[in-house]
Amino acid sequence: MRLSPEIEVDAIGFDFDHTLGFDQQLELRFMLRYAAAAARRSGIAVDDDLEARAQALLMQARAGACSIDEAVAALLGQFISPEAARAESRRWRAEVVAAAPAWVRPLEGMRAGIARLEARGVPLAILTNGWSPLQEAKARAVGLAHLPILVSECIGVRKPAPGAFAALLDRLGTRAERTAYVGDDWQIDVLGARAAALPAVWVPEHAPSEEERRELPRRVLLIRSLEELAEESPERAPHRGRMMGEAPHPLAGWADELVCQRLRDFEERRIAALANPDDVEALHHVRTRARRLRAALEDLHEAYPHAGPMLRALKRLGRRTGAARDNDVLLERVERYCAAARGATREHLERMTRRLRQRRERLRKRALEAIESCLLLPGEGADT
Amino acid sequence: MRGRRIPLALLPAPSASVMRRQIVRVRLAEVLVLAPAIDSGQAKALHDLRIACKRLRYALELHRGALPPEAERAERTLAALQDLLGEIHDCDVLRSISAKGDAGGVARIIARDRRTLLARARRLWREAFGDDGALSELAPYAGLSSPQGAAGAAP
Numbered sequence: 158m159r160l161s162p163e164i165e166v167d168a169i170g171f172d173f174d175h176t177l178g179f180d181q182q183l184e185l186r187f188m189l190r191y192a193a194a195a196a197r198r199s200g201i202a203v204d205d206d207l208e209a210r211a212q213a214l215l216m217q218a219r220a221g222a223c224s225i226d227e228a229v230a231a232l233l234g235q236f237i238s239p240e241a242a243r244a245e246s247r248r249w250r251a252e253v254v255a256a257a258p259a260w261v262r263p264l265e266g267m268r269a270g271i272a273r274l275e276a277r278g279v280p281l282a283i284l285t286n287g288w289s290p291l292q293e294a295k296a297r298a299v300g301l302a303h304l305p306i307l308v309s310e311c312i313g314v315r316k317p318a319p320g321a322f323a324a325l326l327d328r329l330g331t332r333a334e335r336t337a338y339v340g341d342d343w344q345i346d347v348l349g350a351r352a353a354a355l356p357a358v359w360v361p362e363h364a365p366s367e368e369e370r371r372e373l374p375r376r377v378l379l380i381r382s383l384e385e386l387a388e389e390s391p392e393r394a395p396h397r398g399r400m401m402g403e404a405p406h407p408l409a410g411w412a413d414e415l416v417c418q419r420l421r422d423f424e425e426r427r428i429a430a431l432a433n434p435d436d437v438e439a440l441h442h443v444r445t446r447a448r449r450l451r452a453a454l455e456d457l458h459e460a461y462p463h464a465g466p467m468l469r470a471l472k473r474l475g476r477r478t479g480a481a482r483d484n485d486v487l488l489e490r491v492e493r494y495c496a497a498a499r500g501a502t503r504e505h506l507e508r509m510t511r512r513l514r515q516r517r518e519r520l521r522k523r524a525l526e527a528i529e530s531c532l533l534l535p536g537e538g539a540d541t
Numbered sequence: 542m543r544g545r546r547i548p549l550a551l552l553p554a555p556s557a558s559v560m561r562r563q564i565v566r567v568r569l570a571e572v573l574v575l576a577p578a579i580d581s582g583q584a585k586a587l588h589d590l591r592i593a594c595k596r597l598r599y600a601l602e603l604h605r606g607a608l609p610p611e612a613e614r615a616e617r618t619l620a621a622l623q624d625l626l627g628e629i630h631d632c633d634v635l636r637s638i639s640a641k642g643d644a645g646g647v648a649r650i651i652a653r654d655r656r657t658l659l660a661r662a663r664r665l666w667r668e669a670f671g672d673d674g675a676l677s678e679l680a681p682y683a684g685l686s687s688p689q690g691a692a693g694a695a696p
Contacts, residue, residue: 411557415603452599456564486631487638494650502646509639509647 158279160337160386161378164356168329169274169386172316172340173285173292173306175362177267177383178299183260184225184291185211187253188232191245195236207232221315225288226250250291257294264360268300270383277387282307284325284338286315286345305329317349318428319421326355333417334410337378339386347377348532352424354417358386412460419450420533430528437485440521443528444478447471450533467533477527481520488513561604565612566683568597569676573685579666582659584633591626594619611678618665618675625662629655 159165171177188211196203214228223231229246230239237245274281282305285292292308305328307321314320326333333354340346341362350357356376359365360383373379380386423446430439451471454464491513495506571593578586598619601612632655639647669676 408557408560411560419603448595449599449602452596453603455596456568456600456603457560460560483631483634487635490631490635494647498646498650500646501644502650505639505643505647508642 158274158277160356160358164337164376164378165335166279166331166337166356167335168280168282168331168337169358170282170284170322170325170329170336170338170355171304172338172342172346173283173295174287175341176264176339176346176360177271177283177301178261178263178295180257180261180295183256184253185215187249187256188215188229191229191249192232192236195233195242195245199236201236219286221309254291254294257291258298261295261298263299264383266382266384270385270387271301273384273387280329280331282325282328284316284321285309286321316345317352319349319353319424322350322353322355334414339383344532351377352533353421354414408460412457415457416450416453416461416464419446419453422446423450423533427528427531431525434525437521440478440524440528441482444475444482447474447478447531451475470531470533474527474531478524481517481524484513484516484520488517558607561607562683564600564604565597565608565679566685568593568600569679569683569685572597572676576666579663584630587626588630588633591623591630594623594626598623609682611675611682614675615669615679618669622662622665622669625658625665629658629662632658 158167174180185208189208192207192211193203211232214223214232217223218225218228226243226246229249230242233242233245271281283292283296283301284307286309288310289308293302293306296302296304296306307324307328309315309321312321312324314324316322322333322338325338326336329336334356336355337358338346338350338355339358339360340350341360343359343361347357347359351374356378358378358380359373360380364381365379370379423443426439426442426446430436430443433439451468454461454468454471458464488510491506491509495503495510498506572590575586575590575593578590598616601608601616601619605613605616632651636648636651636655639651668674671677
């Protein structure tokens, strides 16, 4: 199925929340209800910050920093004992799942869009961050119980990690470049899918600005509702870097595949380094993967002409991570020399060791910041 | 040192295999052009050679499986060469930052280390470009005549 002049797919994956349906803050509302009840039972007054704290805990759970049970128990733990909070959090879980059919609503145009895609025989699946069985209950609530659903809690990996998209491809049995991923979140859905080499379809909750529309990266399609997705219209959203009617380079597909292979490798290492900020080797791996990606972009430049922003971002990243790595390597050498030296030479080497150690934390912090902000898109739009 | 762009427009019929061979040809040629660095031992020239080795190695790695079997041996040789050249570079950086306040003791340690590393790099280079050396065997695939006649330390 052709979604745009440059996107032709065999299957489509969907995000759930705010793409297929919305739950009217079901989890938050129930957390507040449970907290208020726990406070009442304990005779503790609820302060004005309760909602903000609940929201912060939910955000932590959604970012994978803790489980949903831990988030709920932490909120309730302000009013009741930890054991009671854990028991209440289990009750909360069951009640939220049971309440899903009453709270979850389909997004406008979702049912018509999905029905049309199914009528055309396009395999569909849902890949969603969240916990089970709530996400399944939400899908059921909007009439999508028949679609395969992959929930991050069950597959053990969350978007935007490439592993989440790899699980989707496994489930659909399709190749990355022939599988579109549809979502509302720019960072998690669109950038995540593109980093895993899937074409992305962006259904933003709020209309994007003119500039955002103009700057849409390659193989990203912007739509207003899922109904649009099912309408085959090759005129839609042409590639910004290429004029309509201009043929792509005959080796563009080959080059794209090679670059995406490097990009996936880079992205996996980037995520691993951010998950283990104290692991020096993880930082080193990001640097070497960035260099490999950069070399591939330089080698394939003519067949892959939109590499400019990515190359610039990689260069910046290389400077930051390179400085941290060089410092570590020099420190190791100086320490080795120092162990074998005597007298004034040893004193000089000890001074150098101290200087290099002092610099180490600062450089590592800067490198991690650079790694965190280095979000790359295949083709263009390196967003750092 | 900037890597050269791989000119596709000049290729008679662009195909993945032609492009692949062209990439290896350009990257190997870059290494050969910088061969005199091995003899001179000059810091900047050796650093550029290290970058060129790295570019060639990454290209071989990216197309691994689609290249002739001798490419894998070349990859390993380039990795070893790159490591040695990297250590020499570390010595050069260290020498520059340790100069202030050093009575000569640190400079002597670094110089001794550097000499050893350079001797090893020269030996590896000679082996790589010897009769059945890893990089000599790669040259015909890249469409280059025997690199043994190249300038510099290639034997």
